Amino acid sequence: MIRARVREVRIGVTAVFxxxxxxxxxxxxxxxxxxxxxxxxxxxxxSYREIxxxxxxxxxxxxxxxxxxxxxYQRELRLVAAPLWQGRPLYRSxxxxxxxxxxxxxxxxxxxxxxxxxxxxxSGYLYPxxxxxxxxxxxxAFFRRSFFTxxxxxxxxxxxxxxxxxxxxxxxxxxxxxxxEPKLVARTRVIQRSPWFGHPPVVARHDISxxxxxxxxxxxxxxxxxxxxxxxxxxxxxxGFVHAEQSLYSQIAEMMRADAAFRSSRRLAKS
Amino acid sequence: xxxNLRPLGGLSLRYKxxxxxTALVVLVAVAVTVAIVARQAQQTRxxxxxxxxxxxxxxxxxxxxxxxxxxxxxxYEIVVAAAADxxxxxxxxxxxxxxxxxxxxxxxxxxxEFPVGARLADLGPDFAAFAGTRGSDxxxxxxxxAGDRLFYAAPVVVDGVRIGEVVLIxxxxxxxxxxxxxxxxxxxxxxxxxxxxxxASWFWARRTAVPLIALAGAMSKVxxxxxxxxxxxxxxxGDEIGHLTRAFRDMLQELKRKRELxxxxxxxxxxxxxxxxxxxxxxxxNNPLGxxxxxxxxxxxxxxxxxxxxxxxxLLERGLTQIRxxxxxxxxxxxxxxxxxxxxxxxDVLLLVAPEIERKGGHLVRHVxxxxxxxxxxxxxxxxxxxxxxxxxxxxxxxxxxRVEVAERNDFLAIRVQNDGRHISEDKLQYLxxxxxxxxxxxxxxxxxxxxxxxxxxxxxxxxxxRPGLTLFAxxxxxxxxxxxxxxKDERSPAVVSD
Numbered sequence: 001m002i003r004a005r006v007r008e009v010r011i012g013v014t015a016v017f018x019x020x021x022x023x024x025x026x027x028x029x030x031x032x033x034x035x036x037x038x039x040x041x042x043x044x045x046x047s048y049r050e051i052x053x054x055x056x057x058x059x060x061x062x063x064x065x066x067x068x069x070x071x072x073y074q075r076e077l078r079l080v081a082a083p084l085w086q087g088r089p090l091y092r093s094x095x096x097x098x099x100x101x102x103x104x105x106x107x108x109x110x111x112x113x114x115x116x117x118x119x120x121x122x123s124g125y126l127y128p129x130x131x132x133x134x135x136x137x138x139x140x141a142f143f144r145r146s147f148f149t150x151x152x153x154x155x156x157x158x159x160x161x162x163x164x165x166x167x168x169x170x171x172x173x174x175x176x177x178x179x180x181e182p183k184l185v186a187r188t189r190v191i192q193r194s195p196w197f198g199h200p201p202v203v204a205r206h207d208i209s210x211x212x213x214x215x216x217x218x219x220x221x222x223x224x225x226x227x228x229x230x231x232x233x234x235x236x237x238x239x240g241f242v243h244a245e246q247s248l249y250s251q252i253a254e255m256m257r258a259d260a261a262f263r264s265s266r267r268l269a270k271s
Numbered sequence: 272x273x274x275n276l277r278p279l280g281g282l283s284l285r286y287k288x289x290x291x292x293t294a295l296v297v298l299v300a301v302a303v304t305v306a307i308v309a310r311q312a313q314q315t316r317x318x319x320x321x322x323x324x325x326x327x328x329x330x331x332x333x334x335x336x337x338x339x340x341x342x343x344x345x346x347y348e349i350v351v352a353a354a355a356d357x358x359x360x361x362x363x364x365x366x367x368x369x370x371x372x373x374x375x376x377x378x379x380x381x382x383x384e385f386p387v388g389a390r391l392a393d394l395g396p397d398f399a400a401f402a403g404t405r406g407s408d409x410x411x412x413x414x415x416x417a418g419d420r421l422f423y424a425a426p427v428v429v430d431g432v433r434i435g436e437v438v439l440i441x442x443x444x445x446x447x448x449x450x451x452x453x454x455x456x457x458x459x460x461x462x463x464x465x466x467x468x469x470x471a472s473w474f475w476a477r478r479t480a481v482p483l484i485a486l487a488g489a490m491s492k493v494x495x496x497x498x499x500x501x502x503x504x505x506x507x508x509g510d511e512i513g514h515l516t517r518a519f520r521d522m523l524q525e526l527k528r529k530r531e532l533x534x535x536x537x538x539x540x541x542x543x544x545x546x547x548x549x550x551x552x553x554x555x556x557n558n559p560l561g562x563x564x565x566x567x568x569x570x571x572x573x574x575x576x577x578x579x580x581x582x583x584x585x586l587l588e589r590g591l592t593q594i595r596x597x598x599x600x601x602x603x604x605x606x607x608x609x610x611x612x613x614x615x616x617x618x619d620v621l622l623l624v625a626p627e628i629e630r631k632g633g634h635l636v637r638h639v640x641x642x643x644x645x646x647x648x649x650x651x652x653x654x655x656x657x658x659x660x661x662x663x664x665x666x667x668x669x670x671x672x673x674r675v676e677v678a679e680r681n682d683f684l685a686i687r688v689q690n691d692g693r694h695i696s697e698d699k700l701q702y703l704x705x706x707x708x709x710x711x712x713x714x715x716x717x718x719x720x721x722x723x724x725x726x727x728x729x730x731x732x733x734x735x736x737x738r739p740g741l742t743l744f745a746x747x748x749x750x751x752x753x754x755x756x757x758x759x760k761d762e763r764s765p766a767v768v769s770d
Contacts, residue, residue, distance in 0.1 A: 113387045115344070145388050147343035154344060162383035163347050 008039035009216070012051040012063035015118060015151040016200035017236070018173055018180070024235055031228055035219040047150050048120035058205045062216055066200045068122035071253040074246065077203040078213065081220045082244035084199075089242055091172045091199045093123030095131075095192035096159050106131055106166070106192050114143040115164035117152045122252050124152055127194045128168040130255040133262050140266075153177050160187035172199065176237050198248035202241065217243070284483050289476035296472050297465065304461045311453040315446065320423070323439045324413050326353060327425035330437040334369050334427045338377060338435045343387060346378040354380035368438045369427070374402065377435055391438070401438075419443045482506035486515060497527055538701070542723065545705060553602035556594065564591055600717050601706065603651075603724035612652045612684075613644035617677050620656045627664040628673055638676040645684055645750055651725045652684070652748070658718040659688040659744050666692035666742060679750070683731075686746040695737040703735060722746075 009032070013025065025042050032040045043060055045051050048069060055063040056076045070077060082089035095106045103109060106128060117124025125148075129139040147164070149155050155167040156177060171193065178185040202220065204213055223229035224240035233240060282290075330353055337346035350367040366381040370391050379385035385394060392402035397418035404415050415422045420440055427435040482505070489500050500523060505516045567588050570576065576584075617639050628635050656677070663673045667690050676687040695703065702708040704723040707716035722744075726733045731748035 145343070147341065149344040158344060158347070163343065163378070163387060 006038050008041050009036060009062070009212075010041050010043055010060040012043045012045070012055055012060045012065070014045075014048045014051045014063070014065050014200075015121075015153070016064055016066055016170060016173070018151075018153050018176060020153065021180075024232070027235075028232055031223075031232055032219055035222065036215055048118045052120060055203060055205050058207060060205070061208060061212065062202060062204050064200060064202050066118075066121050066123075067198050067249045067252045068126050068256065069120045070201055070203055071249045071256055074249075076206050078206055078208060079244055079246060080202040080204050080213065080217050081241040082199050082201045082248060083236075083241055084239035085172050085237070087239055088196075089199050089244055089248060090196040091123070091170065092196050093127040093194035094169050094171045094174050094190045095128060095166060096156065096169055096174070096188045096190050097166050098159055098162060099187050099189045101165065101189065103166070104191050107135060107137070108191075109166040110137075110142055111144050112165035113163070114146040115155045115158040115167035116146055116148050117155045117167075117169060118148055118150055121152075121170070122197060122200075122255075123170040123194065124155060124168045126252065126255050126259060127197075129259055131192075131194070133258060138266070139262075156184060156188055160184055166191075170200075172237075179237070195251070197251055198244065201244055201249070284480040284487075285477070288480040289473045292472045292476040293469060296468050300461045300465055300468070304457045308450075308454050308457050311457070312446075312450050315449055315453070319421075319441060319446070320414055323421075323423035323441065324425070326356075327413070327423045327437045327439050330367065330369070330439075331425035331427045334377075334435065334437055335429050338369070338371065338427055339429060343378050347380075347382070350378060350380040366440055368440065369435060370438065371435045372433060374436075416443075482508070482512045482516075486512070486519060490519065493523070494526060497523065497530065542704060546724065546727075549601040549706065553598040556598050557602075560591055560595055560598070564588065564595070567591075600721065603721050603728070609648035609650050611644040612647050612649040614639065614641045616649045616653050617641060617656065620653050620660065621675070623657065624660040624664055627661065628667070631664070631667060631671065632669045633664070633667045633671040633673060636672060636674040638674075638678070640678040641684075645679065647684060647729065647748055647750065651729065652686075655722050655725050655746060656686060656688075658722045659686070659746070662718060662744075663688050663690040663692070663742075666690050668692055680747075682750045684748045684750060686748070687743065689741065689743040691740050692742065694739050694742050695735070700735065700737060704733075 011032075029040045029042055043051070043054070045054070048066060051060070051063050052065055052069045052073065054060045055065070056073055062080060070079070085091055095109075097103050097109070114128075116128070119125055132139040132142050149158050149167075152170045152173040155164075155169045156174065158164045159167040174185065174190070204216070220241035221243070223233055330350065333349055334346060336342075337349070346369060350369060354365040354367050366379055366385060368379040368385050368391065369377045371377045374391050376385050376387055376389045376391060376394075378387060392399045397420045400417035401415055401420075401422045404417070413424060415424070420442055423439040423441070425437045426433050427437060485505055489502065489505060492500050502516075502520050502523065505519070506512050507516060567584050570584065571581075621635070621637060621639075625635055656675075660673065660675065667673060671690060671692050674687075674689045676685070678685050699708070704719050706720040708719070723733060726746055726748070729748050731746060734745045736743045736745075
């Protein structure tokens, strides 16, 4: 009867983690329920924006989102932790083409069809745009056509199946999918890797109680110190979750500002 | 024999009817198969058209929001799912292409083949032809054929504005495996049907042919081997073949009767010729014979002469008298002055013959039903009865039986003499009534000849039937001229029956 009155912890998950891994999320939820001694519910939506809006509005308590929306809305969110991938809380963006495609860089894809993952993704949208702007190209005119697949895994599919000739994808998700669906990933090839960025963080709504914040952070931080947690981390190909500072995402914030500047300069040029 | 120009003309019905029935069955089966295949092929095409048009319309509805929101990926997932739809007919229209308002590929289920952003009309001559079928009059075409492709199109319309089009493409070549599958299935069914029908039809056709063949086989024996023809095995059905069989049987009986008649005529003519010859010779012999006997008699009466001459004359007289007896026997004559035959005459004859039979330990069974004299010459009827009874007495084995019957029946005097002794062989029956026919056997060889002559002279009827264990002579003599059997002259010959 006491448990029934205890409110569940609602955690949003975006495509920074392959959202179709329902079984893995289920195990993670069970593990978290054990740690937190509270019911846990994972919430998934079809785009980053919906999850980000929900955590900003306080409809969910925590969310695993991309660094890009975090830096954009950091005043409305509280940074909880960043995952450790290959020993560091960092990841990078991959530009991929079909495995039988001879192109070797993003700039070779001019006039082609390009697949972005999500307009709120750093690796799948902000970085490739920034790379084009840096190379003095207009990212909105460079490709003949571009579209969003709303998930990193689907970018891999779009490129593998030929809907797009190139795509931008989260390097961590790409490597994870490579072990889960090697046949799919084998039909693609990485032609460009971005510099290292802060790995998509776990954030909390800004009005989260100190007690809940601490409990959830400790649960994540303790994952690597128990057998079940390590087994989960192995499946997720992560080494653990660590405390993260805002500064980890400064490069993303830099690119965001550059992109905004480009947009406003173009608006001025038009008018 | 004229040359046979028809290929099957010379073939037996045994094969011809089954072959024709088989050909007909095969023809019908093939025709039915072709009709089924044609219908199935048409149905396949109709199913494809109906399914594809409805799928195109449904997709066009779904595509409205994706086209407006420029959401290539979600549109792609929909068209891929639609193209792989398990509920589709065996041949479905794929790929699926969605174009935008300018006729460029918005998305397709086969992006490598039909890339995003390409102009539909640039994808190939068939596509150019299809693109050319629209727009001239502004009307939308739902189904169009160009080259070896079938196009199914549905416009994507939002608020009256055409913002794109869903195009499904089927290859007519893709229909062929389906058609071949239909043909294969229909062929299997046809072959199975034929496997059941052919033996049955062959069997029934053979059943139709067999009576005709039997009839033809029987007819081929006419007229040479009439006795070899067994009519029992011939079909006795109610149909035309049955009529034919009955007509054939009638014809066969008529032929046998005719042959019998001819044989009797020949026998009769031969006996008549012998009779004429015997009568003529007897007449020619009797004249000088009478003169010679008179001369011997006259010589004796006048006496004289030596002993040797008298002995020689006696020898001559005995020889001449024997010749006269023999000639008299050959020349059987009726004497009108004879008295009518009565029961006592029959009794006399039986009395005469009885010792002959008893001598062999046999017995005589008599059925005499004659109470009053009848108007037939007594001497000759006695002669007939005596000869027949003596023959019978000779024929029986020790302890055998002779049966005699004399009765008046329908104005005929019927005489039946039967014995259970040695029967008369068939070759002897042919010449039974000719003089000296049984030469070498006991008796004079003239007994039956005399019987025949007498029966002839009395206009009666004589038949003999002989088989192992039974020999029967039957004599029917008319008691008045009115009851004489109305027979032609040819028929006056003894009927001979043998088994």
